[in-house]
Amino acid sequence: MTMASQRKLLPLVDDHNKRQSPDWVRISMASALALRYQSGRFNREFDFGGINLLLNYASGCRSDCSYCGLARTRPGDYEDKSFIRVEWPLVETDDLVDRMAKYEDGLTRLCISMVTHGRAYRDTFEITRRIRSKVATALSILVAPPTLNRERLETFKELGVDMIGIGIDAVTEDLFRRHRTDVPSGGGLSWEKYWEIVNDSRDIFGPWKVNCHTLVGLGETDHDMISLFIELCDRQIFPYLFCFNPEPDSRMGAEPKAPISRWRRIQLAKHLIETEGLRWEHFSFDDEGSLTKVKDVEPFGGVVERAVESGIPFMTDGCPGPDGEPGCTRPYGSYRPSEAMRDYPFLPNENDRTVIRDEMALHEIYPGMATS
Amino acid sequence: MTDQTVSGFAVRTDLAYDLDNHMWVDVRESGHARIGMDALGLETSGTLAQLAFSTDDEFVRGEPFGTLEAEKFVGPLIAPLSGRTVAVNGAVSADPGLVERDPYGAGWFVEIEPTNLDEELPFLIRDEADILERFERKVRQYRIEGVLAE
Numbered sequence: 001m002t003m004a005s006q007r008k009l010l011p012l013v014d015d016h017n018k019r020q021s022p023d024w025v026r027i028s029m030a031s032a033l034a035l036r037y038q039s040g041r042f043n044r045e046f047d048f049g050g051i052n053l054l055l056n057y058a059s060g061c062r063s064d065c066s067y068c069g070l071a072r073t074r075p076g077d078y079e080d081k082s083f084i085r086v087e088w089p090l091v092e093t094d095d096l097v098d099r100m101a102k103y104e105d106g107l108t109r110l111c112i113s114m115v116t117h118g119r120a121y122r123d124t125f126e127i128t129r130r131i132r133s134k135v136a137t138a139l140s141i142l143v144a145p146p147t148l149n150r151e152r153l154e155t156f157k158e159l160g161v162d163m164i165g166i167g168i169d170a171v172t173e174d175l176f177r178r179h180r181t182d183v184p185s186g187g188g189l190s191w192e193k194y195w196e197i198v199n200d201s202r203d204i205f206g207p208w209k210v211n212c213h214t215l216v217g218l219g220e221t222d223h224d225m226i227s228l229f230i231e232l233c234d235r236q237i238f239p240y241l242f243c244f245n246p247e248p249d250s251r252m253g254a255e256p257k258a259p260i261s262r263w264r265r266i267q268l269a270k271h272l273i274e275t276e277g278l279r280w281e282h283f284s285f286d287d288e289g290s291l292t293k294v295k296d297v298e299p300f301g302g303v304v305e306r307a308v309e310s311g312i313p314f315m316t317d318g319c320p321g322p323d324g325e326p327g328c329t330r331p332y333g334s335y336r337p338s339e340a341m342r343d344y345p346f347l348p349n350e351n352d353r354t355v356i357r358d359e360m361a362l363h364e365i366y367p368g369m370a371t372s
Numbered sequence: 373m374t375d376q377t378v379s380g381f382a383v384r385t386d387l388a389y390d391l392d393n394h395m396w397v398d399v400r401e402s403g404h405a406r407i408g409m410d411a412l413g414l415e416t417s418g419t420l421a422q423l424a425f426s427t428d429d430e431f432v433r434g435e436p437f438g439t440l441e442a443e444k445f446v447g448p449l450i451a452p453l454s455g456r457t458v459a460v461n462g463a464v465s466a467d468p469g470l471v472e473r474d475p476y477g478a479g480w481f482v483e484i485e486p487t488n489l490d491e492e493l494p495f496l497i498r499d500e501a502d503i504l505e506r507f508e509r510k511v512r513q514y515r516i517e518g519v520l521a522e
Contacts, residue, residue, distance in 0.1 A: 029443050033418070036522040040418025043445045087419070087443070336421070337446035338439070 019090055021055040021119070022126040025112075026088035027096065028052040030331050034106070035099040037089060043337040046346040049108035050318060050328035051100065051137075054088055054115070055123060061115035063144075064183035065169070067218060067255075069247040070115060072185040093127055100135045107137040109319050109327030111165070114144035116189070121147045125155065132160045138327065140165055140319045142213070145197040146189060153197070153204050163319045164201040165240065167213040168194055171220050171228045179218055184251075198237065207236035211319065216266055217244025217258040221289025225266055229273045230280065240317035241270055243334040243342040260340055264314065264360035265291055267343070268304070271313030276303050294366045304366055311348035314356055378507040382411045384476045385503050388496035390452035391510060396476065397452050397496055399489070404458050408480040409440070409449070409471065412510055416519045418442035420468035423449075423481070431455045431484050433492050438481070453492050455484035 018024075031051040032038040042048065064072040100107060112127055114120045124141060131139060141156055142165040153164065170176040173191045181188035201210040212232055214225065232239045243263055246253050257263075269291065272278040276297060284293035297303050307313055321327025329345035340359065341352075348356060374386040387396040394413020398406040414420070417440060425438035436448035460482050464471050471479035486492070497503050514520045 029418075033444065033519075036518065036520070038418065039415045039519060039521045040442060041416060041445050041519045043447070332444050336441065337444060338422075338441050 020057050021093070022123040022130075023093055024056055024090055025093050025096060025127065026054040026056045026090050028054075028330070028333075029087055029089065030333075032089045032091075035096070035103055037091060037099070042331055044346070046331075047106070047108075048329065048331060048345065049106045049137075049321065050326075050330065051107060051110050052113060052328070052330065053096070053111065053127065054113045055117065055120055055127075056090060057115070057117050057119065059117070061117060063116040063146075063180070063189055064185040065189070066179040066183070066251040067169070067215070067244060067247065069250060071183075071250055073183075074247070074250045093130060097130050097134050100131065100137070104135055104137055107135075108321030108325075109140065110135070110137050111140040111142055111319065111328055113142040114147060116144045116146050118147075120144050121152055125159065128156065128159045128161060138162050138319070138322070140328070142167060143197060143201075145194045148197055150200045150204070153200055157204055162205070163209050163211065164205055165211045165213060165319070166194060166198050166201065168198075168228075169213055169215040169242070170218050171214050171224050175218055175220055175224075179252075202235060202237055208238060211238035211240045211317075213240050213242055215242045215244050216263055217255070218252075221285075222262070222266060222269070222291040223285045223289035226269055226273065226283055226291070229270050233274050238317070239270055239274065241267060241343070242317075245334040245342075257342075260342075260359045261361050263342060264356060265362070265365065268307060268313045268360065268362070269294065271307055272304065275312075276307065278303075291365055294362075296366075304362075308357065308360075308362065309353065311344070311353050311356070314344055314348055314352075316343040316345050376504065378504055379511040381415065381507065381511065382476065383503060383507050385500040387476065388452075388493065388498045389503060389506075390450070390496055391506050393450040393452065395450065395452040398480075399486075399493070400483075403485070404483050405453055405455065405486050405489070406480050406483045407452060408475060411475050412507060412514070414472055414475055416514055417445050417447070420472060423465050423468050423471070425449075425460050425465070425482060429457045431457065431482075433488070433495075449481065452496060453484065453486050454488045455486040457482060458485050459483040 030048060033040050034048050060072060061070040110131060112124055114124050139161050140163040141161050145166065170179045176191045198212060214228060229239045244257055246255055278297060282295045282297065283291060286292050294304060316326055316329040318326045318328030331345040335342045344352065374384050376383050376385055387398050389396050389410060394410045396408050396410050400406060420442050422441040423438065431437055431451045431454055433451055433454045435451055437451045438449040440447055440449055461480050464479055464481060497506060
C-alpha cells in the first residue's frame with residue numbers, strides 16, 4: 001500500500017450534494033487527529049480533547065467577511081476552502097458521533113460552528129440532537145446570528161448546549177461595517193443583530209456562559225479592544241481573543257498579523273480585566289489609542305508580575321473543560337507550527353514564559369516588570 | 373522482493389534505515405548515498421506543508437540537515453550518515469506532496485558523498501527480516517500512542 005492510499009481514510013462519496021450538513025460536517029485537523037481520522041502529531045506533546053465541528057454546504061457560507069477563509073468572494077470551491085488557514089476534513093456526522101463516544105474519556109469540549117446559511121439552524125439542531133444522544137461532553141455552539149432568534153437560542157439550551165459563542169470579531173461598529181457589512185457580495189451582516197444575539201444569549205444561558213470572539217489585527221486600537229473587554233466582563237460575558245492570520249486570497253490576504261509584542265500585551269490586559277478586576281483607571285493610552293502604561297492594583301505591584309509568571313494569560317481562550325481548564329484549545333489555529341505560538345494550548349512552561357517576556361517587552365508599559 | 377508492506381505501510385527492504393528518525397539510505401554504485409524519509413515517518417508527521425534543507429555542504433550523522441513542517445508539526449530531518457552534499461531534490465521542496473506519493477523514489481531528499489561510511493553504515497538497519505520486524509514494532513508503538521489513523 002502506498003502513502004497515497006494510506007491517506008484516503010476519510011469516507012468519500014461521488015455525489016457532491018449529498019455531503020452536506022446535517023449528515024456531513026467538517027472537523028478541524030486537530031479534531032481529526034484526536035479522533036484518529038488522520039494520522040499525525042502535534043509539534044509538542046499535550047493532552048488535546050477539544051473537538052470543533054463546522055457546518056458544510058455546497059453553496060457555502062452566505063457571508064463575505066473580508067478576513068475569513070470561508071468568505072463568498074474568496075476564490076475557490078467551498079469544499080476546498082480553508083478556515084483559519086487549515087484544511088477541515090469532511091466526515092459523516094454519525095461516524096463522528098460514534099468516534100466521539102469511543103474516545104469520550106479524552107474529550108474536554110465539543111463545539112459546533114454554524115455558518116450563515118438558510119439551513120444552519122435546522123441542521124445545528126439535528127447535529128446537536130445526534131451528539132447529545134450518545135455523548136455527554138460539554139457542548140458549545142459558535143452561532144451565526146442572522147439565522148437565530150431568542151426562541152431558537154432557548155431551544156439550544158433545552159437540547160443540552162451549555163455555552164454560546166458569538167463571533168463579533170471586529171470590535172467596533174465602524175470596523176464591523178467595514179469588514180462584515182459593506183461587503184462585495186451583498187448579504188452583509190448587522191452589528192445590531194449580533195448584539196441582539198449576545199444580549200439574548202446572556203439572558204438565557206446566564207453569567208460566564210456566553211463568549212464573544214474578538215479578533216486582533218483588523219485595524220482596531222488597543223483602546224478599542226480594552227473597551228470591549230471591560231464592557232463584556234462587566235456583563236459577565238467572556239471575551240475570547242483570536243489573532244488575525246491572513247488567509248491567502250481573502251480580501252485581507254496581504255495584510256500583516258498584529259506584531260507579537262502588541263498581541264502579548266493585549267492577552268495580558270484581557271486577563272487582568274477578566275480575572276484581576278483591572279478597569280480604565282489601570283490603563284493609559286497615547287493619542288493613537290495604543291496602550292502606554294499598565295498600573296498595578298496593589299500599591300507595590302505584584303498582580304501583573306504574578307499574571308505573567310503564571311503563563312495563564314497566554315493560553316488559548318476557549319470554553320472550559322470538565323475541571324474548568326481551557327477545554328477548546330485549537331492548537332496551531334492562528335500560527336504555523338514553525339512560527340511563534342500566538343496562544344498556547346497548554347500552560348506555558350518556564351522556557352515559554354521567558355520567550356513570552358521577551359516578545360512582550362512589558363517593561364515599556366509596566367516599569368515594575370523585570371525583563372528576562 | 374524488495375517492495376513490501378508492513379501493517380499497510382510501504383517498505384523497501386533493499387535500503388538501509390535509521391528507524392529512530394525514519395530515514396532511509398540508498399548507497400548507490402557511484403558510492404553516493406541518497407537519503408529520504410520512510411512511509412511510516414511521513415504518515416505520523418501528518419500532511420506535509422513544507423520541506424527545507426540546510427545550505428551547509430557538510431552532513432554530520434545525528435545532526436539536523438533540514439526541517440519538515442506538517443499541518444500541526446514541525447521537526448528536524450536528522451542525517452543518518454555524515455558526508456558532503458552532492459545534490460538536493462528541489463522537486464520535493466517545490467511540491468512536498470511528491471514525498472507522500474513516492475517516498476522511496478522521486479520523493480528523495482538529498483544525495484551525499486559519505487565521508488565515514490564504513491564506520492556509520494553498521495548503525496543502520498539493513499537485514500530484511502530486521503527491517504520488517506522493527507517496522508512492525510514501530511507501527512504497534514504508534515498505534516498505542518494514537519498517532520495513526522484508524
